Amino acid sequence: xxxxxxxxxxxxxxxxxxxxxxxxxxxxxxxxxxxxxxxxxxxxxxxxxxxxxxxxxxxxxxxxxxxxxxxxxxxxxxxxxxxxxxxxxxxxxxxxxxxxxxxxxxxxxxxxxx
Amino acid sequence: xxxxxxxxxxxxxxxxxxxxxxxxxxxxxxxxxxxxxxxxxxxxxxxxxxxxxxxxxxxxxxxxxxxxxxxxxxxxxxxxxxxxxxxxxxxxxxxxxxxxxxxxxxxxxxxxxxxx
Numbered sequence: 001x002x003x004x005x006x007x008x009x010x011x012x013x014x015x016x017x018x019x020x021x022x023x024x025x026x027x028x029x030x031x032x033x034x035x036x037x038x039x040x041x042x043x044x045x046x047x048x049x050x051x052x053x054x055x056x057x058x059x060x061x062x063x064x065x066x067x068x069x070x071x072x073x074x075x076x077x078x079x080x081x082x083x084x085x086x087x088x089x090x091x092x093x094x095x096x097x098x099x100x101x102x103x104x105x106x107x108x109x110x111x112x113x114x
Numbered sequence: 115x116x117x118x119x120x121x122x123x124x125x126x127x128x129x130x131x132x133x134x135x136x137x138x139x140x141x142x143x144x145x146x147x148x149x150x151x152x153x154x155x156x157x158x159x160x161x162x163x164x165x166x167x168x169x170x171x172x173x174x175x176x177x178x179x180x181x182x183x184x185x186x187x188x189x190x191x192x193x194x195x196x197x198x199x200x201x202x203x204x205x206x207x208x209x210x211x212x213x214x215x216x217x218x219x220x221x222x223x224x225x226x227x228x229x230x
Contacts, residue, residue, distance in 0.1 A: 042223050043220045102148060103216060103218055
Protein backbone atom coordinates (compact mmCIF):
# COMPACT_ATOMS: atom_id res chain seq x y z
CA UNK A 1 0.00 0.00 0.00
CA UNK A 2 1.26 3.50 -0.81
CA UNK A 3 0.18 4.84 2.56
CA UNK A 4 -2.07 7.80 3.16
CA UNK A 5 -2.03 10.08 0.15
CA UNK A 6 -2.76 13.78 0.34
CA UNK A 7 -3.03 16.38 -2.38
CA UNK A 8 -1.93 18.95 -3.10
CA UNK A 9 1.38 19.01 -1.20
CA UNK A 10 1.48 22.80 -1.32
CA UNK A 11 -1.28 25.31 -1.87
CA UNK A 12 -0.97 29.07 -2.08
CA UNK A 13 -4.20 30.97 -2.40
CA UNK A 14 -5.56 34.46 -1.95
CA UNK A 15 -7.72 35.42 0.97
CA UNK A 16 -11.38 34.79 0.22
CA UNK A 17 -10.78 31.92 -2.16
CA UNK A 18 -12.09 28.41 -1.65
CA UNK A 19 -9.53 25.74 -0.82
CA UNK A 20 -10.08 21.99 -1.06
CA UNK A 21 -7.65 19.50 0.45
CA UNK A 22 -7.87 15.83 -0.48
CA UNK A 23 -7.00 12.59 1.24
CA UNK A 24 -6.93 8.92 0.31
CA UNK A 25 -6.64 6.69 3.40
CA UNK A 26 -4.93 3.33 3.55
CA UNK A 27 -7.15 0.64 2.08
CA UNK A 28 -9.00 -1.25 4.80
CA UNK A 29 -8.69 1.49 7.40
CA UNK A 30 -12.02 2.47 8.90
CA UNK A 31 -11.09 5.72 10.67
CA UNK A 32 -9.86 8.93 9.06
CA UNK A 33 -8.62 12.00 10.90
CA UNK A 34 -7.92 15.56 9.78
CA UNK A 35 -5.31 17.47 11.82
CA UNK A 36 -3.99 21.01 11.55
CA UNK A 37 -0.44 21.79 12.66
CA UNK A 38 0.86 25.23 13.57
CA UNK A 39 3.72 26.38 15.75
CA UNK A 40 1.35 27.99 18.21
CA UNK A 41 -1.22 25.21 18.57
CA UNK A 42 0.69 22.06 17.72
CA UNK A 43 -1.35 19.19 16.27
CA UNK A 44 -5.06 19.95 16.49
CA UNK A 45 -7.67 17.34 15.63
CA UNK A 46 -10.27 19.01 13.43
CA UNK A 47 -12.65 16.17 12.61
CA UNK A 48 -12.69 12.41 12.31
CA UNK A 49 -14.75 9.81 10.49
CA UNK A 50 -15.44 6.15 11.10
CA UNK A 51 -16.85 4.05 8.26
CA UNK A 52 -17.35 7.31 6.32
CA UNK A 53 -19.54 8.84 9.05
CA UNK A 54 -18.38 12.01 10.85
CA UNK A 55 -17.99 11.14 14.53
CA UNK A 56 -16.74 14.37 16.06
CA UNK A 57 -16.28 17.74 14.36
CA UNK A 58 -15.87 19.77 17.54
CA UNK A 59 -12.34 20.69 16.51
CA UNK A 60 -13.43 22.45 13.34
CA UNK A 61 -12.61 26.09 14.04
CA UNK A 62 -15.44 27.82 12.19
CA UNK A 63 -18.29 27.31 9.79
CA UNK A 64 -15.84 28.19 7.03
CA UNK A 65 -14.44 24.68 7.46
CA UNK A 66 -16.26 21.60 6.21
CA UNK A 67 -15.25 18.00 5.60
CA UNK A 68 -16.76 15.10 3.74
CA UNK A 69 -16.06 11.44 3.23
CA UNK A 70 -18.24 10.23 0.36
CA UNK A 71 -16.66 6.78 0.30
CA UNK A 72 -14.07 4.66 2.08
CA UNK A 73 -11.22 5.81 -0.13
CA UNK A 74 -11.64 9.56 -0.29
CA UNK A 75 -12.11 12.56 1.98
CA UNK A 76 -12.00 16.31 1.50
CA UNK A 77 -11.46 19.26 3.80
CA UNK A 78 -12.79 22.52 2.43
CA UNK A 79 -12.20 26.06 3.60
CA UNK A 80 -14.49 28.73 2.17
CA UNK A 81 -13.66 31.56 2.32
CA UNK A 82 -10.01 31.16 3.29
CA UNK A 83 -8.23 33.62 5.59
CA UNK A 84 -4.52 34.22 6.29
CA UNK A 85 -4.88 32.68 9.77
CA UNK A 86 -5.81 29.38 8.11
CA UNK A 87 -2.20 29.07 6.92
CA UNK A 88 -0.86 25.83 8.38
CA UNK A 89 0.08 22.27 7.51
CA UNK A 90 -2.98 20.04 7.27
CA UNK A 91 -2.47 16.33 7.87
CA UNK A 92 -4.79 13.47 7.13
CA UNK A 93 -4.29 10.22 9.04
CA UNK A 94 -6.00 6.85 8.98
CA UNK A 95 -6.18 3.84 11.26
CA UNK A 96 -8.06 0.57 11.58
CA UNK A 97 -10.47 2.28 13.98
CA UNK A 98 -9.64 0.01 16.89
CA UNK A 99 -8.72 1.80 20.07
CA UNK A 100 -5.11 0.83 20.48
CA UNK A 101 -3.57 0.87 17.06
CA UNK A 102 -1.28 3.18 15.16
CA UNK A 103 -2.51 6.10 13.09
CA UNK A 104 -0.65 6.59 9.81
CA UNK A 105 -0.16 10.13 8.58
CA UNK A 106 -0.11 11.46 5.06
CA UNK A 107 2.64 13.80 3.93
CA UNK A 108 0.51 16.84 4.65
CA UNK A 109 -0.64 19.86 2.68
CA UNK A 110 1.13 23.14 3.40
CA UNK A 111 -1.48 25.85 2.95
CA UNK A 112 -0.52 29.50 2.61
CA UNK A 113 -3.27 32.09 2.40
CA UNK A 114 -2.04 35.51 1.31
CA UNK B 115 -12.33 14.34 27.03
CA UNK B 116 -8.72 13.27 27.20
CA UNK B 117 -6.02 15.87 27.85
CA UNK B 118 -2.31 15.14 27.36
CA UNK B 119 0.42 17.38 28.76
CA UNK B 120 4.00 17.04 27.49
CA UNK B 121 7.24 18.38 28.94
CA UNK B 122 9.68 19.86 28.19
CA UNK B 123 8.74 21.86 25.11
CA UNK B 124 12.40 22.04 24.06
CA UNK B 125 15.33 19.83 24.98
CA UNK B 126 18.95 20.28 24.01
CA UNK B 127 21.55 17.56 24.65
CA UNK B 128 25.05 16.65 23.60
CA UNK B 129 25.59 13.69 21.33
CA UNK B 130 25.86 10.54 23.41
CA UNK B 131 23.78 11.88 26.29
CA UNK B 132 20.34 10.56 27.21
CA UNK B 133 17.08 12.42 26.61
CA UNK B 134 13.84 12.01 28.54
CA UNK B 135 10.45 13.39 27.57
CA UNK B 136 7.49 13.09 29.92
CA UNK B 137 3.73 13.09 29.38
CA UNK B 138 0.73 12.99 31.65
CA UNK B 139 -2.83 12.14 30.66
CA UNK B 140 -6.18 12.75 32.30
CA UNK B 141 -8.50 9.92 31.21
CA UNK B 142 -7.94 6.78 33.27
CA UNK B 143 -9.65 4.79 30.49
CA UNK B 144 -6.74 5.46 28.10
CA UNK B 145 -4.83 2.30 27.38
CA UNK B 146 -2.67 3.01 24.33
CA UNK B 147 0.27 5.40 24.34
CA UNK B 148 2.22 5.92 21.11
CA UNK B 149 5.17 8.20 20.48
CA UNK B 150 5.66 9.90 17.14
CA UNK B 151 8.77 11.50 15.68
CA UNK B 152 8.45 14.33 13.18
CA UNK B 153 11.51 15.45 11.26
CA UNK B 154 11.57 18.90 9.72
CA UNK B 155 9.14 19.11 6.81
CA UNK B 156 8.03 15.50 7.21
CA UNK B 157 5.00 13.69 8.55
CA UNK B 158 4.77 12.35 12.14
CA UNK B 159 5.79 8.70 12.25
CA UNK B 160 5.38 6.14 15.01
CA UNK B 161 8.62 5.18 16.75
CA UNK B 162 7.36 3.18 19.71
CA UNK B 163 4.12 2.51 21.54
CA UNK B 164 3.00 0.91 24.79
CA UNK B 165 -0.24 -0.58 25.94
CA UNK B 166 -1.59 -0.47 29.47
CA UNK B 167 -0.85 -4.09 30.25
CA UNK B 168 2.88 -3.36 29.96
CA UNK B 169 5.03 -1.13 32.19
CA UNK B 170 8.07 -0.76 29.95
CA UNK B 171 9.05 -1.43 26.37
CA UNK B 172 12.42 -1.10 24.67
CA UNK B 173 13.52 -0.94 21.06
CA UNK B 174 17.27 -0.51 20.67
CA UNK B 175 18.10 3.00 21.93
CA UNK B 176 14.54 4.04 22.74
CA UNK B 177 12.33 2.95 25.59
CA UNK B 178 8.97 3.95 26.96
CA UNK B 179 7.74 3.56 30.53
CA UNK B 180 4.16 3.75 31.75
CA UNK B 181 2.80 4.41 35.23
CA UNK B 182 -0.97 3.93 35.07
CA UNK B 183 -1.48 4.80 38.71
CA UNK B 184 0.12 8.19 38.27
CA UNK B 185 -1.17 8.53 34.69
CA UNK B 186 2.14 9.38 33.16
CA UNK B 187 4.45 7.88 30.58
CA UNK B 188 7.91 8.76 29.37
CA UNK B 189 10.17 8.37 26.34
CA UNK B 190 13.84 7.62 26.96
CA UNK B 191 16.46 7.92 24.23
CA UNK B 192 19.96 6.72 25.10
CA UNK B 193 23.21 7.46 23.28
CA UNK B 194 21.60 10.26 21.33
CA UNK B 195 22.77 11.03 17.83
CA UNK B 196 22.34 14.15 15.67
CA UNK B 197 19.77 12.30 13.56
CA UNK B 198 17.57 12.01 16.66
CA UNK B 199 16.98 15.76 16.35
CA UNK B 200 13.26 16.19 15.62
CA UNK B 201 9.93 17.02 17.24
CA UNK B 202 8.56 14.22 19.41
CA UNK B 203 4.87 13.86 20.22
CA UNK B 204 3.26 11.65 22.80
CA UNK B 205 -0.38 10.61 22.45
CA UNK B 206 -3.07 8.71 24.28
CA UNK B 207 -6.01 6.69 23.12
CA UNK B 208 -8.51 4.27 24.53
CA UNK B 209 -10.13 1.27 23.04
CA UNK B 210 -13.33 0.00 24.57
CA UNK B 211 -14.86 -2.27 22.03
CA UNK B 212 -13.67 0.02 19.28
CA UNK B 213 -15.86 2.95 20.30
CA UNK B 214 -12.92 5.34 20.46
CA UNK B 215 -12.45 4.74 16.72
CA UNK B 216 -8.72 5.07 17.21
CA UNK B 217 -8.80 8.75 18.09
CA UNK B 218 -5.42 9.95 19.39
CA UNK B 219 -5.03 12.96 21.67
CA UNK B 220 -1.55 14.44 21.21
CA UNK B 221 0.73 16.31 23.56
CA UNK B 222 2.13 19.67 22.54
CA UNK B 223 5.41 18.26 21.24
CA UNK B 224 9.06 18.45 22.31
CA UNK B 225 11.74 19.89 20.04
CA UNK B 226 14.83 17.74 20.65
CA UNK B 227 18.18 19.06 19.45
CA UNK B 228 21.25 16.82 19.64
CA UNK B 229 24.49 18.74 19.29
CA UNK B 230 27.46 16.91 17.72
